[in-house]
Amino acid sequence: MDGGNQSFGSEFVLWGLTQSQNLQVLLFVIFLILYLLIVLGNITIMILITTDDHLHSPMYFLLANLSFVDIWLSSVTTPKMISDFLREHKTISFAGCMSQVFFAHCIAAGEMVLLLVMAYDRYVAICKPLHYFTIMNLKRCTKLVLTSWTIGFVHAMSQLVAVLQLPLCGPLEIDSFFCDMPLVIKLSCTDSHDLDILMNADCGIVVVTCFILLLISYTYILITVRQSSKAGASKALSTCTAHITVVMLLFLPCIFIYVWPLSITWLDKFLAVFYSVVTPLLNPAIYTLRNKEIKNALKRFKKYFKSQKVNT
Numbered sequence: 424m425d426g427g428n429q430s431f432g433s434e435f436v437l438w439g440l441t442q443s444q445n446l447q448v449l450l451f452v453i454f455l456i457l458y459l460l461i462v463l464g465n466i467t468i469m470i471l472i473t474t475d476d477h478l479h480s481p482m483y484f485l486l487a488n489l490s491f492v493d494i495w496l497s498s499v500t501t502p503k504m505i506s507d508f509l510r511e512h513k514t515i516s517f518a519g520c521m522s523q524v525f526f527a528h529c530i531a532a533g534e535m536v537l538l539l540v541m542a543y544d545r546y547v548a549i550c551k552p553l554h555y556f557t558i559m560n561l562k563r564c565t566k567l568v569l570t571s572w573t574i575g576f577v578h579a580m581s582q583l584v585a586v587l588q589l590p591l592c593g594p595l596e597i598d599s600f601f602c603d604m605p606l607v608i609k610l611s612c613t614d615s616h617d618l619d620i621l622m623n624a625d626c627g628i629v630v631v632t633c634f635i636l637l638l639i640s641y642t643y644i645l646i647t648v649r650q651s652s653k654a655g656a657s658k659a660l661s662t663c664t665a666h667i668t669v670v671m672l673l674f675l676p677c678i679f680i681y682v683w684p685l686s687i688t689w690l691d692k693f694l695a696v697f698y699s700v701v702t703p704l705l706n707p708a709i710y711t712l713r714n715k716e717i718k719n720a721l722k723r724f725k726k727y728f729k730s731q732k733v734n735t
Contacts, residue, residue, distance in 0.1 A: 435520045436596045437513040439504070440692055451508035457700055458501045464707040465490035468717070475720040481559035482548065485541045486710055488568050492534045493703035499526045500601040500699050507600065520602035525583045527603065528626075531677065531698070533575030535633040538670055540567045542640040545666065550647050578629050585618060598688055599695065605684060626681035634674045641667055665709050672702045 441447060472478045472487040500523060507513040515523070547558050582604055592612040599606055604622055608615045641663045676694035679685055711717040 433517050433591070433593075433595055434514045435517070435602060436594065437507060437515060437600060437602075438596065438598045439507055439513050439600050440696070447508040451505060454501065454505050454508070454700065457704055458497060458505060461497045461501075461700070461703045462494055465494045465703065467721075468707050468711060471717065471720045471724060475723060477723075478716060478720055481556075481561070481564050482541075482544055483716075484561070484564050485537065485544055485568070489534070489537055489541065489706060489710070492530060492537060493706050495526070496530045496534060497699055497703040499523060499530060500695075504600040515602060520607070521583060521587065523602040524586060524604055524607065525579045527579075527601070527699075528582045529575040529579035531575075531673075532578040532629045533571045534673065535629060535677075536571035536574050537568065538666075538673070539633050539637055539640075540564075540571060542637050542666065543567075545663070546640055546644055549644050574629070578625065581625055582622065585621065589613075589615070589618070599692055601695070601699075603680075603695065605681070623682055623684070626677070630674060630677050630682050634670070634678070637667075637670050637674075669702070669706055669709055672705060673698055676702075 439447070440450060468490040469487050472483045503515070503519075503523075544559055544564075548555050551558065586604060586607050589608065589610075590612045591607075591610045595610055597603075597606045597610075605619070608618055608622065611618070645663060676698040680691055680694050685691070
C-alpha cells in the first residue's frame with residue numbers, strides 16, 4: 424500500500440471520530456439511537472402525509488420529499504460510522520469510498536435545491552395566495568422535485584469524475600469517518616491545488632447560489648407580508664424563522680467544509696456529523712412540532728390505529 428499509484432481494488436483506512444475505545448462504545452450507542460430516531464421520525468412524516476387527505480397539498484408534498492431525502496442523507500455515512508465504532512480496523516473498499524463521495528454530494532445538493540423549492544412554495548402561498556394552487560399544482564411540484572434530483576446528480580457526477588482521474592498514493596488513510604472529496608484529493612500523488620480550487624468552485628455554485636437565493640426569498644416574503652398586515656407578518660415570521668433555521672443547519676457546515684474550508688480536522692469532523700446526522704434529525708422536529716395540521720394528522724392516525732386494533 425505504500426507508494427505508487429493505487430488500483431481500483433485498493434482499500435481505504437478510516438480513522439473515525441476518535442481513537443479511544445471507551446469513547447467509541449459510547450458514541451456507538453448515541454449515534455445508533457440518533458439514526459433510529461432519524462429514520463423513524465422521517466418515515467412517520469412520510470406516512471402521515473401520504474395517508475392523510477388533509478395533508479395532500481403542495482407544501483406537505485415537498486415536506487414528504489424532504490423527509491425522504493433526509494433519510495438518505497444520513498444513511499450514506501451514518502450506518503458505516505456506527506458499525507466502525509465496534510471495529511478495530513476501519514476500512515472501506517475503493518467502490519464503497521467512491522459511492523460515499525457520489526451519494527453524499529448528490530443527496531446534499533439535491534436537498535439544497537429542494538429547500539429552495541420549498542422557499543418558492545412559501546413565497547407563492549404568502550405573496551400570491553389566490554393563485555397558489557394554480558401555480559403550485561402537483562405536476563409543477565413533481566417537476567421541481569425532479570429538477571432538484573437532477574441538479575444533485577449532475578453536481579455529484581462532476582465531483583466523481585474529477586476524483587476518479589486522480590492517481591492516488593499510499594497509505595490510503597482518511598482522517599474521518601467517511602470518504603469525502605477534500606480528504607480523497609489529499610491522497611493524490613500529484614499537485615492537487617487546481618483540483619481543490621475546481622472543487623470549491625463547483626460546490627460554491629450549488630451551495631452559495633442556493634443559500635443567497637433562499638435568504639433573498641425569505642427576506643422578500645417578510646417585507647411583502649409586513650407591508651400588508653401585522654398579523655400576517657407575525658405568522659410569516661414564525662414560519663420563515665423555522666425554515667431559515669433548517670437552511671442554516673445544512674448550508675453553514677457545507678460552506679465551511681467545501682467552499683471556504685478551514686482545514687481544522689476536528690472541526691471538519693464535527694461539521695460533517697452535524698449536516699449528516701443532526702440536520703436530518705432536527706428537520707422533522709422543526710417542520711412538524713409547531714405545525715398544528717401535522718399534530719392533528721398524528722392524532723387522527725393514532726385514533727385510526729386504535730380503532731383497527733379494537734376491531735381485530
